[in-house]
Amino acid sequence: MEKVGIWLFIIGSFQFLIRPTIRLTSHVHLKRLPASHWES
Secondary structure (H helix, E strand, O other): OOHHHHHHHHHHHHHHHHHHHHHHHHHHHHHHHHHHHHOO
């Protein structure tokens, strides 16, 4: 029973860390697109 709780905690914290990272990378990617367009 303890292992299940540990796995749920790991998965939960993993999602908590991944969601802002995806949002940040997509935000940076959208910011980078016009810059690369102007450079070329």
